Amino acid sequence: MSVVTFRWSRFILRLGGCLFLWWVLTGGRASSWLIGLPTIALALWVMNRFPQAPFWPISVAGLLRFIPYFLLQSVRGGVDVARRAYSPTLPLDPEIIEFPLTLPAGRPQMFFLNSVSLLPGTLSADLNGTTLKVHVLDRKVDPQLGQLENRVAQLFKCPLGSEK
Known part of the structure; x- marks a missing residue:
């Protein structure tokens, strides 16, 4: 498939999706298209204006390992925050x-940045290049x-920086 054909195919798929x-x-509703068509045109322009990051497909095996981890960490995070909120004796030492x-x-x-908040006592605060700033509720607890x-x-299925 030529580059031009690929770009048109990608454009048609995006247009159809929008x-x-x-x-x-x-x-x-037909009346919504008065606003919808210019909005879609702007969205397509923005999508094509900025460079695309490489596509990383999701591994089925990795997904099956991630789901239980995600669920466990979500519960741990919720319990930890609730415990801190209702227990005045549990000290907070944010950093x-x-x-x-x-x-x-x-x-x-991006998936990592959005997932950080599922860990107990953590929240993604800022991304500066390749450094992520994370707000932690207790500096003595390793956020993992x-x-x-x-x-x-x-x-x-992607390499980490040291494995490239």
């Missing part, structure tokens, strides 16, 4: 820590960001 999404969101990312840019990195990064790398 049209379908707008139709679903508006319940197919912003920096974590050097080794995941490649694109989907793996490296373990999460490894899980995400397995999910996307």
Whole structure:
């Protein structure tokens, strides 16, 4: 497939996806297209204007390993925050820590950033290049960001920075 054919195919798929999404969101009302068509044109322009990150497919085996980890960490995170909220004796010692990312840019990195908040007492605060700032509720507790990064790398079958 030539580069031109690939670009047109990608454009047609995006156009179809945007049209379908707008139709679903508006319940197919004809009057909505007055705003919808310019909005879709702007969205397509933005999508094509900025460079695309490499596509990293999701590994089925990695997904099957990530789901139980995600569920367990979500429950642990919720219990930890609830315990801290209702227990005045549990001290808070918040801090912003920096974590050097080794995941490649694109989907793996964004997935990691969004998943950090599922860990007990953590929240993604800022991304500056390849350094993630994370707000932790207790600086004495290891947020296990490296373990999460490894899980995400397995999910996307991508190498970490030291493995490239």
